[in-house]
Amino acid sequence: MVEIERHTIAVLVDNEPGVLARVIGLFSGRGYNIESLTVAEVDRANGLSRITIVTTGTPMIIEQIKAQLSRLVPVHKIRDLTDEGPFVEREMALIKIAGKGDARIESLRLADIFRARVVDSTTESFVFEMTGSSEKLNAFINLMEPLGLVEISRTGAVAISRGAASF
């Protein structure tokens, strides 16, 4: 059995129409997995956007994914953060809890432990904002499940390498 690996890949692209469709079409057309994908412009002067993709596959598939991405014409650079040493990966989630009574109090207590912030509250709901690793978000969400969890919105992971080196 070949091992399935999880990789976080950063892609610097021209911010032009259709570029995201190209990347997503590549993944769906070739049957690659996307765990998450985020995109936003990062360099207005040069019109560059950064896409962060978390994907899984065998080492040979991961290599193909990188080769296929680099072959897209508007792609400037790609970095496999997982391969290239230590990196920081963060995700943000907005989590809505509805209910009254003990569960509500308990959710607040847990949010405190997890350092989630309350960004909206009514007498029968909270919206928590939480940033951290995807695992940490998962753990928090699991705990909220029995406490009136009604809705989740997550950004997907963004990531950057540690140290002074840049893209």
Added chain:
Amino acid sequence: MAAEPLSGADIVIKALVDQGVDVVFGYPGGAVLPIYDSLFKQNSLRHILVRHEQGAVHAAEGYARSTGRVGVVLVTSGPGATNAVTGLTDALMDSVPVVCLTGQVPTHLIGNDAFQEADTTGITRPCTKHNYLVKDVRELARMLHEAFYVAKSGRPGPVVVDLPKDVLFAPGPYTPPEEVRHKSYRPQLRPDPVRISQAVEMIARAKRPLFYGGGGLINSGPEACARFAELVRLTDAPCTLTLMGLGALPASDPHFLGMVGMHGTYEANLAMHGCDLMVAVGSRFDDRVTGRLNAFSPGSKKIHIDIDPSSINKNVRVDLPIIGDVGEALSAILAEGAASLHCADSAARSEWWRAIDKWRARDCLRYDRGRRDLIKPQYAIERLYEFTRDRDVYITTEVGQHQMWAAQFFKFDEPNRWMTSGGLGTMGYGLPAAMGVQIAHPEALVIDIAGEASVLMNIQEMSTIAQYRLPVKVFILNNQYMGMVRQWQELLHGGRYSESYTAALPDFVKLADAFGAVGRRVEDPAKLDDAIREMLDTHSAFILDVAVDPAENCFPMIPSGAAHNEMLLGPEDEAEKPVSEEGMVLV
């Protein structure tokens, strides 16, 4: 420099001329009328009016593949663009440089389900190397020049430029090609010198080397093919070629083992199975070539020279990847290895050649030559080859058994002489491709080796051939079946020939006549030579309908899911080696 303002349509024409384009294959419609108007007013570009947009793209492919230049297509919005999609996909799979200009509804109507609107950039995104939607006339010239640059640089491919009608009317500035530089796209051409040294060392040390050349050699050009032949001869190593690589090494060279793969020769496939070093040069380890992957050339180290990193380690793990242009890489290997490459272990090399000669002695392409009542398709191609070998000949094919027999029995001593649809396997490719080749080489002999089923898929192009008086020859191996389908049904589906027989085929002689061409039919082997002679002596378009043995199968064959050393050599093997269950699900 204050450029004179031109209309978008004039900019299109000017950009094409500045790119050195001399021919455009196209079909008009509402959205591209401004371009047709500009075409009307100039004399530098020739427009070839096809009869179906798919034909335009294949014609451009034939033009491109036979000249090494970019083929250009012009079609209208909506159905014009969607009709071009098969051709674009074909060009993508076979790495053919094509620029296809598509009309589009005016920018303010995009997204409105306007008349003849299609999401052309959306539809063609996965079947082009790149595409553009020009929303501003100020971007037009740049995007057009970029399209040519992208189509021909690195691994070539098709590029679509979608042109909304208002942009074609709008006045705008023109930017000449010299002033356009793509922001990011710079394929690596120069190979890493360290890897070149490693390659030289591996080749010098190999006891049983094999060169496995492909379409990348044709893409790189005749120079690269010459370097390739030089290296093969210098090392005295055997060499096989893929379907797309035929002609990269002269077929008459004694080092050539014939084509590799599913319908390749016994000697080429066994050499691939048994070599200790495989040097893949511009070839991409396609499934038609490798057979069952876990049994593919188990004892060899592999060097892979390719311009596209995504071709490397895609199907087969290689030991030494070299990214770059094959021409550059081969020159570097030759320069570095001039002294060391030919002094390889000569005893081992002779032993390797002895093994190969034994495989060659199996004469795997033999067929029943004794039939007096029926024309064997292989025989028909052998005769065609004999009559044309000394002429300036270009061959295109359709898809099926006839294509494989052409690959096996027609010998190509030069690159760019063989145009076939390999990756997509598009029936209907050959006739329009021949048309494009003939436009590029008006004096040459251009023959479409066709199947009777395939040729009907773009038969309307006979009308284009008539309009431009192109002397294209159509050599139909008429077995009344979709022979390749029938062969698979025989091997895999118990001989249940479901829908693979074509009833009510047209009378190809009358069909030729209707299109202003000459048509003949030949059924008797004794009359074949005369028929071929008449075809070659006729200065107009010609359809020769050759009635061939309807039951003949194409051998050798490595059935899907089988390994190189599990090849079927002839009908006698079919029963002995039934196709495995895993093989059944493969195509």
